[in-house]
Amino acid sequence: MNLKITLVTLFVAFNCCFLYAQEGVVRGTITDENGIYVPGASVMIQQLKKGTVTDFDGEFTLLEIPQGTYELAVKYLGYETITKEVEVEAGKTTTVKLVLNAAETTLGTVQIIGNGLSAQAKALNSQKNKTNITNIVSTEQIGKFPDANIGDAAKRIPGITMQVDQGEARNIIVRGLAPQLNSVTLNGSRIPSAEGDNRNVQMDLIPSDMIQTIEVNKAVTPDMDGDALGGSVNLVTRSAPESFRLSATLGSGLNFITDKRILNGSFLIGDRTKDGKFGYMLSASINDNDFGSDNVEADWANEFEYNTGLLDANGDDILEERAVNPYAEKFEIRKYLVQRVRRSFSANFDYRFNPNNSIYFKSMYNWRDDRENRFAMTSEILDGEDIAAGDFEINNGNLTRFPAEVTRETKGGIPGGRIQNRRLEDQRMQNYTLGGDHILGNVKFDWMGSYAKASEERPHERYVVYASEYQVNNDVSNSKKPLHTAVGNPSLADFELDELTEEYQYTEEEDFNMFANAELASDFFGNGDGIIKFGIRGRFKNKHRDNNFFEYEPLENSGLNIETLADVGTRTYTGDDFLAGKQYHPGTFASPEFLGSLDFDNKNLF
DSSP, X not given: OHHHHHHHHHHHHHXXXXXXXXXXXXXXXXXXXXXXXXXXXXXXXXXXXXXXEOOTTSEEEEEEEESEEEEEEEEOTTBOOEEEEEEEOTTOEEEEEEEEOBXXXXXXXXXXXXXXXXXXXXXHHHHHTOSSOEEEEEHHHHTTTTOOBHXXXXXXXXXXXXXXXXXXXXXXXXXXXXXXXXXXXXXXXXXXXXXXXXXXXXGGGSBGGGOSEEEEESSOOTTSOSOOSSOEEEEEOOOOOSSOEEEEEEEEEEETTTTEEEEEEEEEEEEEOTTSOEEEXXXXXXXXXXXXXXXEEEEEEEEEEEEEEEEOTXXXXXXXXXXXXXXXXXXXXXXXXXXXXXXXEEEEEEEEEETTEEEEEEEEEEEEEEEEEEEEEEEEEOOGGGOBGGGOEEETTEEEEEEEEEEEEEEEOOSSTXXXXXXXXXEEEEEEEEEEEEEETTEEEEEEEEXXXXXXXXXXXXXXXXXXXXXXXXXXXXXXXXXXEESSOOOGGGOXXXXXXXXXXXXXXXXXXXXXXXXXXXXXXXXXXEEEEEEEEEEEEEEEEEEEEEEEOOOTTSOXXXXXGGXXXXXXXXXXXXXXXXXXXXXXXXXXXXXXXXXXXXTTTO
């Protein structure tokens, strides 16, 4: 019954709109002198007190304009205000194309003539005309900074902070709220998440030069999804231009941690046919960065337990708790070697059948390979029952020496192919959108359907751990940079095989989105032009996760000689170039080549 009422209401609304025989529609496109669309421009018919603003494609629509001749005024920050006479015919759509010229200012004998307003000024115009709290950043502003991904670009927006991974901004925090409480869309279509246990969207997956505008809505409006407590980030890709456009960039650099090169490249081409109906924009980008990082981590405590050497009535060891000044009970030195290769391709098309009807297709495919080796030396104070009264030293309340379990862990993968003895994180995100804009009488109607998929695959992720126990000196004279050093000189033969593991992870999420909106001009409150907007929305999600974890042990009669760190291929990281400080020396670890060479599928070995 409710469906019938809805259909009848829509039918009556549309037919009532067609009854306005003495009214027409004005549609138009506004560009600058370089042929680039101008979003956020104010368009006004002063005689009728009717106005609107242009969208991201520089387009505007004015509904229910009485038949007659009017002055159409366009105002824009940094540009000359222009007027154009338009003649509106009953029951027809009048189309206009306007070109804005930069304003010039004369200061005495010095004349300053602008050569085209920056894209950021266009973003500020859009931001000024928004009804909610919004920040907008354009591609031109993004290009002024060395931001390889869209996350690094977004963190420059007020109220935005980012969670980082290896120095690159990844998960967005809006107004202090966690990443899972915010939403990220591409051209209005929700971007799925490839995270296994949350809905965070990894912003560092998308190259910054593939996006035309970043729009951050810090307060959602009724026509937006209500699943974001912090805010909604909309990434807008480039649309087809009004005239031919070609752009290419190429860059390189050097990473001083790994002494490896950095490569960047992008390309875009777009045009529109002579009749103005069909337009396209193709763009591609690649970023290859072979880098690394050095870091020190510590967990702190102010007490520990030790074995008194006495037994209780049940024959169990009596442990005593000792309070001391804060000390690093667990200490890690980590060295990362990382390569990230981003590839992105976008193809956008649109077709204008006539002034009242147009459709568009937008697509984007992002693919990132994240290869990583991690070498981690960890020392942690032994459990209380393993510490005797003579095994530690306390000076002036500081625990300066204690026995620790020390491990040396190597992260890697299998050799060859795309893995290359590293942990490979293969992330992909694709989005395909089909939509349209129509004028039906005095009703503005738009619709969109999209399919999006995000996936993350981590095949053959391997870890090997060698462990030993010995005394360490605990230096916390600098609380920001604690240090554990071995008492004596433990050898590689003292480190015995502790753990061999391999893991496979695959996560994917698919999103199907569709909506249809209708917009009617209204003067319900009698204060000039107003809008009544209603529509329907559907969203369908499917998420799949497949994890497999295996732990291996060499068979006693396998003939393998991998029992100690002295028996296998190793890599050593020492010297004065460790970024956290020359006092830190990660030491020697099983090499990724050795780890990758192990044949876990051979049942005669493992």
